[in-house]
Amino acid sequence: MLDAKLIIVEDEETLLNRLMTILKREIKEVEGFSSPKALLQSESYKNAHFILTDINMPEISGVELLKQVKKANQSIICIIASAFSDPQYFQEAIETKVDKFLIKPINTEELIAELKERFALKQEQDENKQLLEEYKAIIDDNNCVYKLSLDGTITYINEKFLTLCGYTKEEVLGQPYTIIGSKENQSAYESIWKNLLEKKSWSGVIAHEKKDGSTFYTQTNIYPLWDYQGKIKEVISIKTDITKIRQMQSELDTKERLSLMQSKMATMGEMLANIAHQWRQPLNTITMCSTSIQVSNEMNMLQIDDEFTHMINSINDAAEYMNQTITDFQNYFKPNKNKTCFYVENVFEKAYKLLSVQMTSNTIRLIKNIEKVQLCSYENELLQVLVNILKNALDQLHHINMQRYIFVDVFQDKEGCVLIKIKDNAGGIDNTIIEKIFDAYFTTKEADKGTGLGLHMSKDIVQKHLHGELNVKNIEFVYEHDACKGAEFTLKLKSIEEESP
Numbered sequence: 001m002l003d004a005k006l007i008i009v010e011d012e013e014t015l016l017n018r019l020m021t022i023l024k025r026e027i028k029e030v031e032g033f034s035s036p037k038a039l040l041q042s043e044s045y046k047n048a049h050f051i052l053t054d055i056n057m058p059e060i061s062g063v064e065l066l067k068q069v070k071k072a073n074q075s076i077i078c079i080i081a082s083a084f085s086d087p088q089y090f091q092e093a094i095e096t097k098v099d100k101f102l103i104k105p106i107n108t109e110e111l112i113a114e115l116k117e118r119f120a121l122k123q124e125q126d127e128n129k130q131l132l133e134e135y136k137a138i139i140d141d142n143n144c145v146y147k148l149s150l151d152g153t154i155t156y157i158n159e160k161f162l163t164l165c166g167y168t169k170e171e172v173l174g175q176p177y178t179i180i181g182s183k184e185n186q187s188a189y190e191s192i193w194k195n196l197l198e199k200k201s202w203s204g205v206i207a208h209e210k211k212d213g214s215t216f217y218t219q220t221n222i223y224p225l226w227d228y229q230g231k232i233k234e235v236i237s238i239k240t241d242i243t244k245i246r247q248m249q250s251e252l253d254t255k256e257r258l259s260l261m262q263s264k265m266a267t268m269g270e271m272l273a274n275i276a277h278q279w280r281q282p283l284n285t286i287t288m289c290s291t292s293i294q295v296s297n298e299m300n301m302l303q304i305d306d307e308f309t310h311m312i313n314s315i316n317d318a319a320e321y322m323n324q325t326i327t328d329f330q331n332y333f334k335p336n337k338n339k340t341c342f343y344v345e346n347v348f349e350k351a352y353k354l355l356s357v358q359m360t361s362n363t364i365r366l367i368k369n370i371e372k373v374q375l376c377s378y379e380n381e382l383l384q385v386l387v388n389i390l391k392n393a394l395d396q397l398h399h400i401n402m403q404r405y406i407f408v409d410v411f412q413d414k415e416g417c418v419l420i421k422i423k424d425n426a427g428g429i430d431n432t433i434i435e436k437i438f439d440a441y442f443t444t445k446e447a448d449k450g451t452g453l454g455l456h457m458s459k460d461i462v463q464k465h466l467h468g469e470l471n472v473k474n475i476e477f478v479y480e481h482d483a484c485k486g487a488e489f490t491l492k493l494k495s496i497e498e499e500s501p
């Protein structure tokens with residue numbers, strides 16, 4: 001059963017009744033009228049889906065009736081039934097856009113099939129139309145839309161865009177599109193028209209000028225619209241206001257630039273702090289040596305002997321180390337710094353030299369057990385790490401009143417890694433702070449004696465530049481009948497094959 005309403009207009013009552021009886025079986029609502037006038041008076045046609053009318057009737061012709069019915073109900077499907085002998089009505093029927101022309105006698109089966117097919121098609125069209133309306137409403141709600149004719153005149157503009165521009169429809173329709181564009185767009189306009197001529201869409205950012213002269217920006221998509229021959233008929237432009245987003249983006253960019261600058265400053269500050277830290281030891285050496293030379297001189301005891309030469313060499317070594325430290329820190333920030341192949345033993349020799357003044361003045365026994373192993377890595381950075389660890393041991397040993405030891409063990413493990421162990425007998429690190437000793441600025445020393453950067457920097461260098469590990473633990477052992485307790489630092493290193501980026 002077709003859920004539709006059909007109107008039949010037929011002046012032959014018997015035929016009308018017969019048709020109604022048959023069609024009622026298939027269609028939910030069927031109304032019959034024996035005269036066109038009666039139908040027009042009833043207004044029943046206004047909500048009907050179909051009208052089937054005879055063409056040749058006394059008062060009003062079928063074609064004329066359909067014209068009037070269509071005025072009030074544009075979507076009604078019109079079917080005309082006629083005897084073969086009425087060709088003069090054909091032309092008129094076609095002009096009235098009659099949907100179907102039937103020849104009498106009517107084949108009701110064919111008619112019903114036709115009605116069903118048309119009704120389904122109509123329903124599909126209505127649904128599509130509704131869907132299109134919904135899409136349009138959604139697009140209109142969320143976007144600015146306007147259409148242009150090919151000469152660039154605005155032919156349509158939606159409310160949202162009008163509100164944004166501050167114009168009324170009357171002020172904009174028929175005007176060139178440049179009325180709402182900004183001069184900034186010149187190059188964009190050129191690329192838009194170029195694309196459209198190549199039948200392509202365009203998307204990009206467009207600047208607009210409001211009626212009050214202020215500027216706003218839209219993310220714009222422009223599409224060509226075609227006619228049935230495939231020629232561009234119009235252009236549609238769909239836009240989203242991105243003024244706020246652009247503003248936020250530019251604020252973010254400024255913030256990002258600022259924070260980049262800040263982080264650069266912080267890195268430079270850190271670098272200065274690190275250099276200052278690494279310089280403290282050689283400066284100490286230089287001061288101690290030069291003071292000693294000065295005192296000898298004042299007491300007229302200055303002799304160019306071995307001790308004097310040793311002190312001059314220490315000053316030179318310290319100055320060289322300071323010089324190298326600056327180069328190293330500069331290299332941290334430069335890629336492709338040079339790695340070299342060296343013996344770990346030699347690096348230790350350099351470290352002892354740098355610390356020799358403290359070593360001798362603190363009467364330290366240095367117990368070395370160093371295998372002859374070679375590393376291909378960054379030598380001076382390893383030197384800095386060794387100096388930091390040895391210097392800490394020296395500082396700590398300064399507090400004990402027994403034989404002071406520093407043990408250095410260097411060997412290669414089965415995997416080919418170089419293991420460097422440095423331990424002392426200064427008593428070890430309190431378990432409550434052992435976790436923190438690699439933190440930046442963690443120190444248990446007085447302000448003028450320690451910055452708390454030594455181990456933090458060392459760990460950083462080992463992990464990031466030497467691709468190794470640095471760990472610590474407390475250790476108890478016996479050496480030549482002396483019971484020892486101290487901290488043991490372990491460095492695990494390997495040759496760096498690839499140049500790190």
Ligand SMILES: Nc1ncnc2c1ncn2[C@@H]1O[C@H](COP(=O)(O)OP(=O)(O)OP(=O)(O)O)[C@@H](O)[C@H]1O
Pocket residue numbers: 277388392393396424426428429437438442443444445449450451452453454455456487
């Ligand atoms: N061999 C050690 N024995 C005992 N404690 C140690 C040893 N090495 C380091 N520490 C502890 O770790 C702390 C941090 O050492 P780190 O080298 O980072 O800083 P610092 O020596 O205090 O100052 P600086 O920055 O001048 O080196 C030291 O203050 C000390 O308490």
Ligand SMILES: [Mg+2]
Pocket residue numbers: 388391392450454455
């Ligand atoms: Mg230290």
